[in-house]
Amino acid sequence: MRALLIIIDGLSYELLEKYRDELPNIRTLINEGAYGRLESVFPALTPVAIASLITGVTPKTHGITAPKIFVRGRKLSDPISAFSSEGLLVDPIWYHLGKRGKKVIVASSPQALPDRWNLPNVKLIDPFRMKVRKCSEAFFLREGEWRVHGKTWLVSKEGSRYEIAYPGETDYSIIRINVGEREGPIVFRAKCRDRELMGLAFLAAKEEGVYVSPAAYQTYEWSNDREMMDELWERVFKVSGVMLDSDHRSLQRGQITLDDFMWTASLAFRFFTSYSKYLLTTRDWDFAVTYFPVVDNV
Structure with a gap:
């Protein structure tokens, strides 16, 4: 048996209830599987909530409590980022599965990298590490x-x-x-x-x-598998492009129109869809995690 965890950022229960009948794939999952309401953790922020999903415990236990985590003995100017494995105090699900010999693909998760677990059957990706500070703005x-x-x-x-x-x-x-x-x-x-x-x-x-548009770079810092990074770059990213977020900043500045903004949102969805699908269809896996930011972006 295989299990796939799909995280759709910003898709609240209330929003899903409103549109569930207009979304054929979601409707099929609801009708043929289990469906119920979950309450998010506090604060209900992406990295905090996902850390709870992947560990099964609350923020005070797993350690990811805010976008920036201030730790005693560490300078205030040097907090731990919630978008890093460094702040996790509890091992995530991919560690436990990997230790049991399961093949795991994490297509995107805020705490996937740096790889602290070093399990050969666990492939970790964080495409947001393709951003380079001061070089990834439109x-x-x-x-x-x-x-x-x-x-x-x-x-x-x-x-x-x-x-x-x-x-x-x-x-x-x-x-x-x-x-x-x-x-x-x-x-x-x-x-x-x-x-x-x-x-x-x-x-x-x-x-x-x-x-x-905001650029993404081949930094070789966004996965624990260099060969896979080269493969994705050549076969997927150079074809579909890499758009990590809708460009709301350019919209706010008046540099692009609402139609342009929706174009960037569709590119972001296409990016996450294309490389997730590529990984899931070209790799052998038992458990996989993939992520879509498009609802939160819009």
């Missing part, structure tokens, strides 16, 4: 020469058509895009925090410039 390109993350991008416009020369995988690449069009993913080179990295992003051309 930006706008207008006509001219731009220095972006340590590299030069060139943008020209003739009528409603943009031509963008950017640092591609091996040399400069050129993409042409008309106002109103969207493209991607593109693969580009960047220098972030003194590291040469490959990044992925999407483009949307507007009258006032070209929107470049």
Whole structure:
């Protein structure tokens, strides 16, 4: 028997009750399986609640009590992040299953990494570690020469058509895009925090410039299996792109429209769906965890 835990961030019981009959797959799961109301923990925040799901105990016991955890003897300027295994005081379900010889895939969980358990049959992924501080925010390109993350991008416009020369995988690449069009993913080179990295992003051309979505990078820090990271990057991420969240920040700044925002939300859903499906169909597993942030994002 195999078990799959699907976490849909932000999908409260009240929200699910409202739309359950309009969601055929959810409706099938409800009708053919078990269904009931669960109360979240306090505080009802994503990393805190998921830590309770994966350990089976309350926050005061598992140690993840807030986004930042302040520990006696540790500087106030250096708290433990809830998005790290460092704060867990209780071993998660994948450790117990892995110790019993079960094959486990964790496609996304805030406390999956760093890997403190080192079990060869437990594959851990946290795609949010593909973000790089100060290099993973959206930006706008207008006509001219731009220095972006340590590299030069060139943008020209003739009528409603943009031509963008950017640092591609091996040399400069050129993409042409008309106002109103969207493209991607593109693969580009960047220098972030003194590291040469490959990044992925999407483009949307507007009258006032070209929107470049928040980028994700091949940091080699987002899984405990390097070979699997290379495989996912080449076979999935470079095809479907990587969008970790809907871009609500650009929407709040007035840089993108509501329609653009919903596009980024759909890209995030597509990303988590595509790589989760790839893992579940190409790997042998007994227990798996996957995660979708799209409800919480919207």
